Amino acid sequence: MAKAPPARAIAEPPITNRERPAEPKPYEASKDELLAFYKQMLLIRRFEEKAGQLYGLGLIGGFCHLYIGQEAVAVGLQSALDGETDSVITGYRDHGHMLAYGIDPKVIMAELTGRGSGISKGKGGSMHMFSTEHKFYGGHGIVGAQVSLGTGLAFKHKYSNDGGICMAYFGDGAANQGQVYESFNMAELWKLPIIFVIENNQYAMGTSVNRASAEDQLYRRGESFRIPGIQVDGMDVLACRGAAEEAIAWVRAGKGPVILEMKTYRYRGHSMSDPAKYRTRDEVQAVRDKSDPIDHIKKLLDEQGVTEADLKSIEQEIRKTVNEAADFAEQTPEPDVAELYTDVLVESY
Ligand SMILES: Cc1ncc(C[n+]2csc(CCOP(=O)(O)OP(=O)(O)O)c2C)c(N)n1
Numbered sequence: 001m002a003k004a005p006p007a008r009a010i011a012e013p014p015i016t017n018r019e020r021p022a023e024p025k026p027y028e029a030s031k032d033e034l035l036a037f038y039k040q041m042l043l044i045r046r047f048e049e050k051a052g053q054l055y056g057l058g059l060i061g062g063f064c065h066l067y068i069g070q071e072a073v074a075v076g077l078q079s080a081l082d083g084e085t086d087s088v089i090t091g092y093r094d095h096g097h098m099l100a101y102g103i104d105p106k107v108i109m110a111e112l113t114g115r116g117s118g119i120s121k122g123k124g125g126s127m128h129m130f131s132t133e134h135k136f137y138g139g140h141g142i143v144g145a146q147v148s149l150g151t152g153l154a155f156k157h158k159y160s161n162d163g164g165i166c167m168a169y170f171g172d173g174a175a176n177q178g179q180v181y182e183s184f185n186m187a188e189l190w191k192l193p194i195i196f197v198i199e200n201n202q203y204a205m206g207t208s209v210n211r212a213s214a215e216d217q218l219y220r221r222g223e224s225f226r227i228p229g230i231q232v233d234g235m236d237v238l239a240c241r242g243a244a245e246e247a248i249a250w251v252r253a254g255k256g257p258v259i260l261e262m263k264t265y266r267y268r269g270h271s272m273s274d275p276a277k278y279r280t281r282d283e284v285q286a287v288r289d290k291s292d293p294i295d296h297i298k299k300l301l302d303e304q305g306v307t308e309a310d311l312k313s314i315e316q317e318i319r320k321t322v323n324e325a326a327d328f329a330e331q332t333p334e335p336d337v338a339e340l341y342t343d344v345l346v347e348s349y
């Protein structure tokens with residue numbers, strides 16, 4: 001019998017032996033920070049509820065994807081970024097990320113209602129909002145496109161040595177796209193300063209992650225590119241912030257990209273026109289009951305001695321802000337007809 005060939009030399013240690021970011025710990029927030037997280041998350045929730053109502057009234061046209069249930073992700077992660085230098089890019093479910101970056105709810109709501117005072121002059125709508133002033137680069141309707149665009153932003157940060165990093169969000173569905181892996185390869189090869197955030201809300205339109213993904217542990221998706229991945233409880237704002245701290249430390253140190261898989265859930269349909277027949281009401285209710293991100297932070301505030309009355313007055317203040325945004329969005333005029341011809345690329349290229 002032929003002799004078995006000698007075992008192949010292992011030239012490199014397996015990925016588990018390579019250096020990786022430190023295991024994240026839940027962020028130790030002060031009472032004031034907790035209150036700030038609570039306010040931001042509640043603002044997103046109430047804003048999105050109002051957007052849903054305005055859509056129902058026919059005041060918002062086109063697509064509208066709500067972020068309800070996922071608030072802890074954008075708030076926890078973006079609270080750790082440096083708004084002066086870092087950039088953010090996401091897909092079409094973008095209102096929450098803008099609010100978490102401190103962008104005025106009025107101009108976001110006015111964009112939803114297609115008004116000239118909207119952040120994209122009423123010409124972008126829900127999916128196409130930008131604020132270069134805040135280094136918020138959209139708002140993209142093409143699934144996965146923001147991953148390669150975000151890689152370009154990270155390239156820019158490195159090329160101009162401006163100290164910034166990019167946070168590029170995408171969904172569990174987008175995580176199966178080819179351009180994501182081309183971006184992973186380039187990002188690691190060139191050690192680009194980017195955090196790839198997979199918001200795993202369990203569904204891509206009506207398809208559950210387990211039905212569509214051969215590897216449904218999405219934090220492992222960078223293994224063939226040597227990109228470390230961390231799985232995070234995306235319903236816990238302190239876990240999100242803690243993970244952001246470690247990811248940012250790694251990326252800022254020039255060690256290349258990191259993947260954060262945020263395990264989260266969307267309560268509403270994929271968009272406003274989704275009848276959600278692919279899951280039961282009980283499934284949604286069970287998540288709301290057990291792991292709602294806002295209920296969680298309320299409990300933490302209670303432990304810090306924040307009273308029901310304090311929470312009520314925050315709630316009132318936020319409802320007022322949201323109502324003012326809605327009034328503004330209903331009352332300001334639509335863009336001038338001449339605006340049809342502005343901001344359009346007409347040159348040949
Ligand atoms: C390239 C491309 N393919 C398909 C679509 C249609 N589409 C819009 S959203 C979506 C699902 C994406 O799901 P996921 O990435 O999980 O993000 P989520 O909506 O859950 O935030 C699909 C297939 C699209 N917009 N772009």
Ligand SMILES: [Mg+2]
Nearest residue numbers: 171172203204
């Ligand atoms: Mg999804």
